Amino acid sequence: MSHTDALQLLPTDHRALLVGGQWRPSADGARFEVTDPADGSVVCEVADGTAEDATAALDAAVAAQPGWAATPPRERGEVLRRAFDLLMERADEVAALMSLEMGKPLAEARGEVAYGAEFFRWFAEEAVRIHGLWMQAPAGGSRILTMKKPVGPCLFITPWNFPLAMGTRKIAPAVAAGCTMVLKPASQTPLTMLVLAGILAEAGLPDGVLNVVPTTRDADLSTTLQADDRLRKVSFTGSTAVGRKLVEQSAPGLQRVSMELGGNAPFLVFEDADLDAAVDGAMVAKMRNMGEACTSANRFLVHSSVAEEFGSRLAERMGALTVGRGQDDGVDVGPLIDAKAVESVTGLVEEAVADGARLLTGGAAHEGAGHFVEPTVLVDVAASSRINREEIFGPVAPISTFETESEAVARANDTEYGLTSYVYTRDLARSIRVAEGLAFGMVGLNTGLVSNAAAPFGGMKASGFGREGGFEGIEEYLETTYVALPVPAAD
Structure with a gap:
């Protein structure tokens, strides 16, 4: 498949930033090249986001958070299920684009599409299974109620080696839990994620729930967003060195973090x-x-x-x-x-x-x-x-x-x-x-x-912490509220 054929899945105006449901250029108009690792040829150019763009994306996520959190779980799950169907319908085209920008053989790229899509299907089913607890206090006289709430706006940073699946592993549980997000794909492989964002919009994901900011200015984006106390969660897949830096930056704002880092x-x-x-x-x-x-x-x-x-x-x-x-x-x-x-x-x-x-x-x-x-x-x-x-x-x-x-x-x-x-x-x-x-x-x-997708993926020691997938995956995007209910004895 030629460059032109593979790129038909990504219209020119979608080779941009997605902020609040709008495809737009970067604040300073900068763009960067995406190349084919098989021969070094330029595939296309993509908008190169700035710190200002990152803040605009977080603004959109914050604005969308209350409405998305209040959306019934069944509706959130149906968005994911429609996204699964659309992604599988276009598996060959998405695989060709992924192979073009990342280099993996088409058979492997198709396998990644199937694997990545499965997170949409899995968490479509988990969206309606978020539950709390009701119990009598051991000493009597009161009841213990716990409820689950979305953690809030998230920052996702995904790597180049699995440009679709590393995104769906984060997006799917966040959508199911009722969280909004800003996603920064790897600058080597932004095209697959831009296509995926378009598919999610087509599936009915409301504007501002997913915002995508491709950039070569990675540090500007992460430091800007992590310094903003409206950001409540960071999930990163990549090197241990970068993961350690992101954990350090999360400390002042006490952001929840999930880190899937290096391996041996x-x-x-x-x-x-x-x-x-x-x-x-x-x-x-x-x-x-x-x-x-x-x-x-x-x-x-x-x-x-x-x-x-x-x-x-x-x-x-x-x-x-x-x-x-x-x-x-x-x-x-x-x-x-x-x-x-x-x-x-x-x-x-x-x-x-x-x-x-x-x-x-x-x-x-x-x-x-x-x-x-x-x-x-x-x-x-x-x-x-x-x-x-x-x-x-x-x-x-x-x-x-x-x-x-x-x-x-x-x-x-x-x-x-x-x-x-x-x-x-x-x-x-x-x-x-x-x-x-x-x-x-x-x-x-x-x-x-x-x-x-049905198993908890993650490590320990310098490989990070937190789990993606399985029953555990959605817990990374939920907070627990405990309500004490006094129940006096009857007269």
């Missing part, structure tokens, strides 16, 4: 594992989104008795993948997001080899246009190697060995991060012990895919 996921393969299933799971956990995912398997810890066979099988599968432009037929692996990402990934590989690792397949960047890195498998990787300490964010699988269960768990936990982990074993007792021992918010047991 271990992939444990025990000696009794089904190796066919483990290799299949490794391909999913490692190669989803070219490895540019916070849930990506980052460290492969494999029992020494099966490490050689596992490594050779994985290398064969990885080496057979086709690298190319995401929108081309037969492509398995698209480009990384930019040249800096290529430099980071190849630098980690080179350093690991210098530390004594052996390269089984891949290891190099493609020459010429685009930001491509070959799918790579390394074995005999030193535990202390930097590739085992840092998030790779690319198609590289470093394999190290272990001897005992306790060693495997200890090494898996030897990281500041705690988002996702993966375990392959056929021993039920071991699976329970290991899952309980791993200091991670999510554990994939004999599966390489943990993401599910």
